[in-house]
Amino acid sequence: MELQHKQALVKALCAELDTQREVLAKSVAAAKEAATHEESKPENDKDTRALEASYLAGAQAARLNELKALQNTLAFMPLRSFARGEAIAQSAVIELESAGKCTTYLLGSHGGGLRANNVAVITAQAPLAQLLLGKCVGDEVELTGRVYKIRNVW
Numbered sequence: 001m002e003l004q005h006k007q008a009l010v011k012a013l014c015a016e017l018d019t020q021r022e023v024l025a026k027s028v029a030a031a032k033e034a035a036t037h038e039e040s041k042p043e044n045d046k047d048t049r050a051l052e053a054s055y056l057a058g059a060q061a062a063r064l065n066e067l068k069a070l071q072n073t074l075a076f077m078p079l080r081s082f083a084r085g086e087a088i089a090q091s092a093v094i095e096l097e098s099a100g101k102c103t104t105y106l107l108g109s110h111g112g113g114l115r116a117n118n119v120a121v122i123t124a125q126a127p128l129a130q131l132l133l134g135k136c137v138g139d140e141v142e143l144t145g146r147v148y149k150i151r152n153v154w
Helices: 003-036 049-075 127-132
Strands: 093-098 101-108 119-123 140-143 146-153
Touching: 003 049, 003 101, 101 127, 119 127, 127 140, 127 146
Parallel strands: 101 119
Antiparallel strands: 093 101, 093 146, 140 146
């Protein structure tokens, strides 16, 4: 995978985060509206609808900030190419084969679980990534009884 393809992958991941942020921003607005709506005023001292809605709005706003920070981290992550035989490190795109099925991962510093273009982000904290770090094409790793062969690293 050429560096420009890796840059395109990062752009696609950032676009996915944009989509998630748009959806979440609508949820934040709805929760804020619910917290301040006339019908949310407490009817008695046990009525906590407005308080719960304000907590929800605050948590969703915090998540929105986290997604923006993640997007910035991905957008400015230093990308590099990997030569054949070079050990896996951060920003590597890794193609693994297990049981005849291939999967592709981007080793990033943040954003584990994020997906775009059939590539999933894994971080160094993930058990699979910990096994892959320092390995090369042709090596095998085993995780929970499953063997993964490293087919390619870009």
